[in-house]
Amino acid sequence: MMSMFRQGVKTTDGSAPETLIKTSEDSSQPVAKDKWAESQARTTTGPSVINAGLTVKGDLESDGEINIEGKVEGDTRGKTVVVGKGATVKGSLFGESITVAGTVEGKLEATNVTIQNTARVTGDIVHKSVQIEAGAYVDGRVSPHLGGAEVRPAKPEFITNKPKTEETGLSDSKKI
Incomplete structure (x- = not known):
């Protein structure tokens, strides 16, 4: 036999709330859907948002998009990281795509980086593709x-076809 109990407070008409919690593994009895689990499944597909007026102290990490409109003091990692026009971040940003319209004090590291004309970035930018708008x-x-490895142009090698002299080891054109 499956036992269930109702969780929460009664509604204004005296009926029980819809959320039921199963306390037995007997799956032969129907169980009402857990509204909280449904809402969690829906919200994890959208962006995580730090609204204006909110300050977060600590690191942020998401498998999806992070939109920052408030203040963050710590590193932020997400697939997509967006720093809004009025936002401030003191920490590094990591992701596949980073867009900055606000203020960032820290390193930016992403495949694609866009720095909009309202942005203020103090820190290094490591990228595969970067776009910096006029005014940023x-x-x-x-x-x-x-x-993952930084790409730097090769140092130019100066090649001369002239043989080295025995005295100085320099080519004829470089004798002192």
Whole structure:
């Protein structure tokens, strides 16, 4: 036999709330759907939002999108990270795609980085693709990377076809 109990407070008409919790594994009896679980499944597909007026101290991490409109003091990791126009972040941002319209003090590391014209970024930007709009303020090193390794152009090698002399070891054109 399956036992259930009702959780929560009674509604204004005296009826019990819809959420039921199963206390036995007997699956032969029907069980009402858990409204909380349904709402959690729906909300995990949308972006996580730090609204204006909210300050978060600590690191943030999501498998999806993180929209920051308030203040964050800590590192942020998400598939997509968006820093809104009035937002402030003191910490590093990591993701596949980062868009900044607000203020960031920290490193940005992503495949695609967009710095909008209202943005203020103080920190290095490591990217595969970067777009910096006219009017944006960036104080830091902007460097490309590919597959986790930073890409730098090869140092030019000066090649001369002239043989080295025995006296100095320099080519004839460089004798002192």
